Amino acid sequence: MLRWIVWRDLMLAWRRRADMLSTVFFFVIVVSLFPLGIGPETQLLRTIAPGVVWVAALLASMLSLGRLFANDYQDGTLEQLLLTPQPLFLVVLGKTLAHWIIAEVPLVLVAPLVGVQFDLSRETLWILFASLLIGTPVLSLIGSVGAALTLGLRGGGVLISILVLPLYIPALIFGSGAVEASIMGATPAPHLYLLGAFAIVTLLFSPWAAASALRISLE
């Protein structure tokens, strides 16, 4: 059942590739603006790199969150999804997994490439990749709760940022912390472990929270 939901959302995203690409382009452009604006001061660039890449990833994922449930809500398929004989949290989990693959995995993949602009070492680029790989599921999971809560509201796009961005802070701190530690020559492992723990906690709670929020939004 889960695979049908994931497959459905992946296919829908593939048919609307422009939406998917806009998130990646936003991320690439925002990250690239900093080296262009600051100039070739490698020491400064290296210092700000972890924060810039991670903040850009947070903002880029905000762009796609609005669409997570809104399209299905408009054409009535979300109602049908609620009326399928399976626990609603599984439906939500499937849609969140699809969102991660569609909106976050491309960011994870291009991050090492855009990171080169900040004069990061190869090892640090790997840590950046790893921190995003562990951290981005958190963005999709917490984001799904925000998307479900703001469903059908006017001006939901701004509201969802206000709701969700503060909850992203732990992921931001541990994620950029790992990259920073690697730049300093320390071990990034503790940061990555904590990030992983945070990801597991959100995995346990968000699908249920999002499912309840969806039921309320669709009453």
Added chain:
Amino acid sequence: MLQSRRRTNNILEVSKLGCVRGDRRLFSGLDLSVSPGTFVQLTGPNGSGKTSLLRILCGLLPPAEGQVNWEGANIRSLGEEYVAAVTYLGHRHGVKDELTAIENLRISNALNGVEISNERAGAALKEMGLGGRESLPARFLSEGQRRRVGLARLLVCNTKLWLLDEVMTSLDKGAVALVRSLIQNHLTGGGIVIVATHQDLELSTDRFQRLELTT
């Protein structure tokens, strides 16, 4: 004696149902008992709560008061077991514009736990008068054709209770006749159909109930 036998026969029972939307009370104290093979027509002016009643019956909307019982148990406690016995078609068709008619039908069925083959889905769509258009993305179909894609689900589902909300809108005469025969077959097979519509469907059934909601 007769009374009690009839009672057990009613698999869908609604008692003292009340619905409040915003600060407006749409209806209250609504009772309804439905036995297998019954057709229920919901009528009433716009805003009288036809859609809300259907959404309560399918479990999307919790009632403000009263309860809905299916085979003697409250649908709130039945959960997925009840959902598996119901097909609800709302006035939004539930058809994805980006997917083709066949994909729409196959995916919505698979999510309802009934996986069907491409051929089976194609045959159902052909029966709904969409032959030759099965592989077109739904956004290229007309409003009525998209509704037909949604209605094709009735052909392949094996649920007992159908809740249909204004499904005749934007359908031509042929499609209305098609829907009528679908409903007729379902009733003959012991199913229950509850339809919110103003159109007279002229079904040949002796188990017919009309429920008129007022504002």
